[in-house]
Amino acid sequence: MFFHRQELQFDATPDKPDAVYARRLQEVLGGQYGEITVAMQYGFQAWNCHLPGKYRDLLYGIAAEEFGHVEMLAIMIARLHSMTDDAGVKSMLSFLIARDTMHQNQWIAAARELQEENREALPVPSTFPRSKEASEHAYEYLNFSDGQAAAEGSWASGPTPDGHGEFSYVDGPSSRVPMGPPTRPDPRFHGTDPGPAVLSKAEGAIRDALS
Structure with missing residues (x-):
């Protein structure tokens, strides 16, 4: 299992805006040899490792650290962009935000129409027999972070939107088994x-x- 700590391994604050370099850093983040690729490679090597003990632990540790590097780079890129005074970059970001607004509204409208047309209902897929669902876990908010603020949300307590249950907040996983x-x-x-x-x-x- 993975847990998130709301800290960075190293400072990710640029001294000044640089939209051009932010674009180049995207290759380091998600390119062929970027941090996302490396994190997944180490992860799969750990999951497929045939040696118990220190060697598998080594791979798990490196994989987890690489995901932290992904986080640092993503934050650095966002800050390089948001700090910029470049009119072209600001114009493009304004357009992308506007298009994201449209996409969010499309999903909201489509979900509503699916329910109105009786094609689908919450929870999805509505055709799956609820009797076969592990219902004891269906409405648990599992906190996989060291932050506690999510417990204040309506998704952590009170009635569920589908009308079939009550949300509950669990600080961490509600079940765990030893790794094989x-x-x-x-x-x-x-x-x-x-x-x-x-x-x-x-x-x-x-x-x-x-x-």
């Missing part, structure tokens, strides 16, 4: 195995001979 042990790879895939490499090599050779 790493899987053991087929030695013919040449993955890193918990056992001695020479044994994996021999086992792979035997399987190749028998297949």
Whole structure:
């Protein structure tokens, strides 16, 4: 599970606006070799790691730190843009905000029409049998952050918009289970195995001979 701490690993405050450099930083954030890519790569390496203990912990730790780097870069880019006095940048941002206003209204209108036409209802998908839903978790607000302000929202207490329940606030996950042990790879895939490499090599050779 991931938890969010409302702190940054390092200061992400620029000295002055620079919309051009903010655009270049977007490649560092989400490009082919950017922080988002790296965070996901380390994450999948950790989830697929066959070695228990320190090696898997190492990968999980780096993956978590990389997500923190994503956060720092995103905030830096936003501040570089918002501080700018460049008329062209301000004009573009004004247009994008206006279009986002339209998109939000489109979704609101579409959701209302779907209900009026009896094509869909809350919660979606309305065709799924509620008897098969883990209803004890359906209206829990789970706080995965060290901030507490979300508890003040209408989504954390009181009746739910679908009329079927009451919201409740839970500070953290309401359920958790231990992480399972790493899987053991087929030695013919040449993955890193918990056992001695020479044994994996021999086992792979035997399987190749028998297949």
